[in-house]
Amino acid sequence: MMGMLIRGAAVLTMEKPESLLPDGEIIVEGQYITHVGPAGSVSPERTFERVIDARGMLAMPGFVNCHTHAAMTLFRGYADDLPLMQWLQEKIWPVEERLEPEDIYWGTMLCCLEMMRSGTTTFADMYFHMDEAARAVEKAGLRASLSRGMIGLSPGAGEALDYSRRFIRDWHGQAGGRITTMLGPHAPYTCPPDFLHRVMEVAADLKVGIHIHIAETRAEIEEIRQKYGKTPVVLMDEVGLFEFQVLAAHCVHLDENDIRILAEKKVGVAHNPESNMKLASGIAPVTRLLAAGALVGLGTDGAASNNNLDMMEEMRSAALLQKVATMDPTALAAFDALSMATANGARVLGLHDVGLLKPGYKADIILINLDQPHFYPRHDLVAHLVYAARSADVETVIIDGRVVMEKRQVLTMDEEEVYHEVQKRSQRLVGTGL
Ligand SMILES: CSC[C@H]1O[C@@H](n2cnc3c(O)ncnc32)[C@H](O)[C@@H]1O
Numbered sequence: 039m040m041g042m043l044i045r046g047a048a049v050l051t052m053e054k055p056e057s058l059l060p061d062g063e064i065i066v067e068g069q070y071i072t073h074v075g076p077a078g079s080v081s082p083e084r085t086f087e088r089v090i091d092a093r094g095m096l097a098m099p100g101f102v103n104c105h106t107h108a109a110m111t112l113f114r115g116y117a118d119d120l121p122l123m124q125w126l127q128e129k130i131w132p133v134e135e136r137l138e139p140e141d142i143y144w145g146t147m148l149c150c151l152e153m154m155r156s157g158t159t160t161f162a163d164m165y166f167h168m169d170e171a172a173r174a175v176e177k178a179g180l181r182a183s184l185s186r187g188m189i190g191l192s193p194g195a196g197e198a199l200d201y202s203r204r205f206i207r208d209w210h211g212q213a214g215g216r217i218t219t220m221l222g223p224h225a226p227y228t229c230p231p232d233f234l235h236r237v238m239e240v241a242a243d244l245k246v247g248i249h250i251h252i253a254e255t256r257a258e259i260e261e262i263r264q265k266y267g268k269t270p271v272v273l274m275d276e277v278g279l280f281e282f283q284v285l286a287a288h289c290v291h292l293d294e295n296d297i298r299i300l301a302e303k304k305v306g307v308a309h310n311p312e313s314n315m316k317l318a319s320g321i322a323p324v325t326r327l328l329a330a331g332a333l334v335g336l337g338t339d340g341a342a343s344n345n346n347l348d349m350m351e352e353m354r355s356a357a358l359l360q361k362v363a364t365m366d367p368t369a370l371a372a373f374d375a376l377s378m379a380t381a382n383g384a385r386v387l388g389l390h391d392v393g394l395l396k397p398g399y400k401a402d403i404i405l406i407n408l409d410q411p412h413f414y415p416r417h418d419l420v421a422h423l424v425y426a427a428r429s430a431d432v433e434t435v436i437i438d439g440r441v442v443m444e445k446r447q448v449l450t451m452d453e454e455e456v457y458h459e460v461q462k463r464s465q466r467l468v469g470t471g472l
């Protein structure tokens with residue numbers, strides 16, 4: 039295997055804040071990174087199938103979006119400026135009833151396109167008709183953890199669980215290992231304990247994790263307190279959910295006991311600052327979670343509540359929001375925000391060979407064009423990435439060792455076809471459009 043050499047870039051491995059090679063060399067062989075070192079560390083005698091001259095670029099791990107509903111791109115801009123429960127019950131759930139499988143394929147393709155163009159290489163999705171989402175991920179070339187969302191209180195809950203079981207068997211490890219799967223019970227307020235017990239039986243049987251929304255709004259805390267006399271986190275813990283690998287989206291309204299449980303049980307938390315701001319759900323206690331030793335990644339949530347899927351924006355929002363919430367400018371420093379968006383995000387999804395530029399890790403690499411005004415002067419590239427970078431700075435994207443975007447040209451999808459299909463389908467679904 040001759041592999042691919044990336045040379046000339048500044049290399050941010052994300053292992054430690056100081057692990058920046060000003061002029062580095064990366065070798066990719068198959069799906070994996072096999073070498074990361076300074077200029078001159080690769081023998082000049084060695085030949086490669088491909089050499090990428092990345093002078094003027096920064097190479098870093100691709101972003102990991104820990105929580106989204108990919109095909110909700112179809113509903114972007116359809117229902118804005120509402121609180122979560124009104125947004126879901128009056129606007130979103132009625133139009134989701136009309137979704138056809140093919141809609142999910144094209145909505146997920148748009149999500150993949152937007153994410154790839156902004157440097158995201160891995161995402162965690164919870165939605166409907168997930169065979170079509172998996173087909174889209176396979177075609178687009180991203181890495182994803184996919185779960186069929188289940189509303190335990192709905193009459194279709196049993197069918198959704200049967201679908202999940204079959205979906206996991208069919209897709210876990212597919213697309214050369216890029217696709218992994220989880221179970222997706224929606225939330226404590228839509229999935230009562232008896233349904234969660236059925237979900238856990240399947241999780242134990244198929245050895246997969248569980249992706250769920252927890253403690254997103256005050257309304258949820260109040261509803262669960264009235265029904266069960268405890269917090270959503272304590273309820274989930276007592277139900278036994280945290281004995282499994284859990285990806286818990288939001289975790290906004292937590293007391294100290296909840297934080298202790300999440301940290302002790304190694305629950306992966308997906309923090310979604312922009313969705314939480316837009317729906318006015320609240321501010322997650324990220325600094326307290328991190329201080330307690332909890333594992334926290336970053337997500338955008340769906341495009342209907344954000345309204346984009348831009349992890350660079352999300353990092354900046356996360357960092358700024360913690361500073362203002364705590365009135366402490368040292369809160370969530372740049373490297374910590376960047377770790378949440380990369381290495382720690384991968385750990386939250388249970389992907390232990392993703393999120394770092396290191397031999398043995400999957401070759402999910404982005405190249406960022408540093409030759410731009412907002413990257414000068416070059417005091418601190420980590421700070422620049424979090425506070426000054428924008429998604430259009432991402433030039434090249436490599437996922438699983440394959441170049442999927444080069445010089446901002448996406449190589450795996452026909453962009454015009456995606457726009458056309460999405461526009462047509464979203465008009466049918468919500469009845470608007472230019
Ligand atoms: C059962 S599939 C997922 C389900 O979740 C809905 N959803 C989207 N965003 C949120 C959010 O922030 N909190 C709770 N539920 C959300 C989505 O519309 C699907 O119905």
Ligand SMILES: [Zn+2]
Nearest residue numbers: 251287339340
């Ligand atoms: Zn969500």
